[in-house]
Amino acid sequence: MKIGVFVCHCGSNIEATVDTASVAGTARAFPDVAYATDVMYSCSEPGQDGIIQAVREKGLDGVVVASCSPRMHETTFRRAVERAGLNRYMLEMANIREHVSWIGKDREANTNKAAELVRLAVEKLRRNRALFPKSFDITRRVLVIGGGVAGIQAALDCADGGLDVVLVEKTSSIGGKMAKLDKTFPTVDCSSCILGPKMVDVAQHERIALHAYAEVEEIGGYVGNFEVKIRKKATFVDWSLCTGCGLCMEKCPSRKSHDAFNEGVGLTTAINIPFPQAIPKKALIDARFCRQFLKGKCGVCAKVCPSGAIRYEMEDEVITEKVGAIVTATGFDLFDHTKYGEYGGGRYPDVITSLQYERLLSASGPTGGHVKRPSDGREPRTVVFVQCVGSRDTSVDRPYCSGFCCMYTAKQAILTKDHIPESQSYVFYMDIRAPGKLYDEFTRRAMEEYGARYVRGRVAMIYPKGDRLLVRGADTLMGEQVEIEADLVVLAVGAEAAAGSPALAEKLRISYDKYGFFMESHPKLRPVETNTAGVYLAGACQGPKDIPSSVGQGSAAASKVLGLFSRQKLESDPQISQVNQRRCVGCGKCALTCPFGAVKMIDVRGEPKAEVIETVCQGCGICAVTCPQGAVQLEHFTDNQILAEVNALCQS
């Protein structure tokens, strides 16, 4: 075998602390190395041409590029090697930038380490063999998980692009958090007026199949061919018959049910359509409150329903959908404000969250758009907004900025003045974060035109005084304590990952950060991709986001899906597990541990043997390390290759 070694300077990134010429010189003595040189920028066009030329002129069979992390340029060099006429898997990279030059300043030590890494790559490459990807068919359908604005946008863009879309929404209506908002910043246009048409489009689009009040139960398969089990939770109403007339809600005697859509402000009926613009506009029985379920008798809704749609005996149904790609748009949840005991959230009725306030402002809310205090229904005169409740606070493990609270607080201050012209708003803030188009102008307007008084500082505590609330805090600009007697306190709660996000991430086999937000493939350059092929992210499930960004990501994810499906067939990575069936004793441990269900047990002349399903295997190698007798080997990461690397390192 003839191996060529190319040691990259990466400008001064590597060359500054690694003597690349000396590394190349050392490499010439390694077994099978026929050619070694240092290159200024191996990823540049001349750099790649140099590799191709060397392969042709020196008759090389394999190439080692010692440069950066393969995450950046492995595909670049695979293509270059292929252009030179070699199999694209006859390439190994030694990461002498992230692993060497960037982390140490000792030039001599760095040079030695770089040479050792090159030696490992050479030993591995010597045991590589040509691999050929298999191509497979794609199911040209897409699953969108979550029917908030990001999911709606992704579903509509995919459907408009000619794809069949399966949209799964956890609650009984799409719309998500945006549907609960009264107005939207910075234009103060009505939220449901701009979201409503999109929701209707979803309902009417012939290519979108909407499963509301459903959750993803299980995801199997792989890019191009996922198999998704969806649990359609029992609504106790036959939605094919329900017309959404609302007669059941009028007559339902259980009028003390939790009103999730209105964030628990006010109560609702046990059979319920969450809001007038709901899509689908279908009724749903909350069995926790329904008398028929609690006491075993009632049946009022069944009696009044003109279409006879009530089904008390309904059970969950699990359906299976085949899709080729998945867009995850599961959004966010709000920080639990009761964690701040000093703010009295949950104990004082007039300390409410921003989203509860949003429902008070909304004409479709429980107060019909009249701002009334939850305690006594009185119109508040002084409203205090407290920002960063559950944002930028390490003491509650929320060090991040939720991004949109500054803006919605300004909006709510403006709306408060609109609703109650004689009112006065105070906003306790840490910094104003308004870096968007027309955003800063908007917060200035809240202060200058609407007279909201912004106090820079945190609130120390809130406690009742008579029927009002005393808000005590610091004004750090004035350097003094402030006390404000308020009628209503609105906590600008931050965003946190939606409940159940980690569990869904496990099902999707995507990464999530310590707060439960899903990890994008690259924070800058691959913002809607995940590291699992065929799974994309949209909206606040990836991190707190406002509406414009969420919509943008919905469209971006859709374009990724459309791009993926524009190919005739997909290619599978051939660096996957192989079972040597002569060595396999059929114990099945590989099948048990495979996280992808890629190992199946087959019968070979009466004996059980393991077999890897090539297109399902993701090459993670768990089976290979599980197999006691080494019958499962991961291509290009075989035991022998790893042992050769260890030997090269320990014996040199």
Added chain:
Amino acid sequence: MSPFETLKEKIREALPGLDCVIGWRQGFDPLHATPFFMRAPEDVEKLVWSPLCVHNLSTYLPSFRGKKVGIVLKGCDSRGVIELLQEKLVERENLVLFGLPCSGVADLTKLGRAAGDLDRVSAVAWDEAGFTLATPRGEVRVARRDALADKCLSCQFPNALEADHLPGDPLPPATGPDLGDEELAALEAMAPADLMARWAAEMSRCIRCYACRNACPMCVCRDHCIAQSRDPHWLSQEDSPREKLMFQLIHTMHLAGRCVECGECQRACPVDIPILALRRKMNRVVRELFDYQAGLDSQAVPPLFTFQVEEANIKERKW
């Protein structure tokens, strides 16, 4: 009828429907029992049950896979069967399990130390207090504590944990000292260099006969053992303590979360290398990390054959 006679009766009844029943019979000398495969009713008379029935017979079960067999089990042996069931290496419906309460088996190495030369022992007898060996030098009396295998002194499972027939009254767990723990504590107290030197010295006696592997009920790779394979080539044929210890470490790793601590590896070792300590150490790690002991519940999934996002005792996020 004694429990043993009852058991023999049960075996006779079951035998027509079985390929064979695995038990013990008298071996080549008074001190040795030997594994015995009963196929005909008259074989059952030769079955023996004594503190010399040291072998864990569950080792044989995977080779009978697909056939209906019976097996006589001590408490510790039954853990091997359960682990095999957990790993689906044997099928429960093909097994008839005959359990006997066991109050401990002899450690022939210990007896040999007391008797001088085991080959010249002409008779052996035992009672509650110990063993009496007839040697050319006269009778040698060995106290129970000095004659039983270490594992038996602190045995927690004297009765088969899974059995179709379990005659006789169940025995309470043993209350003797845990010598294995004492051995581990002594090893753990050693400095790494001393420990390595000790293992190098112990392993230099190893003759690479792989008796430890062949006796292990959990070693199911048999002809495909990684120790003797060229591809993948984990071990060379070099005769060095390093390669020999490497095999022991591979065996230990392969037993992680599976080892039922029957001690067959060490018992089978012809040169008495105390290799069980390595497995015990791994078992302790598994117990601490996963609250798990192998071979107790045939329905449980061994911890390394499954995947939890958050392990209760592994605080990954706190690292």
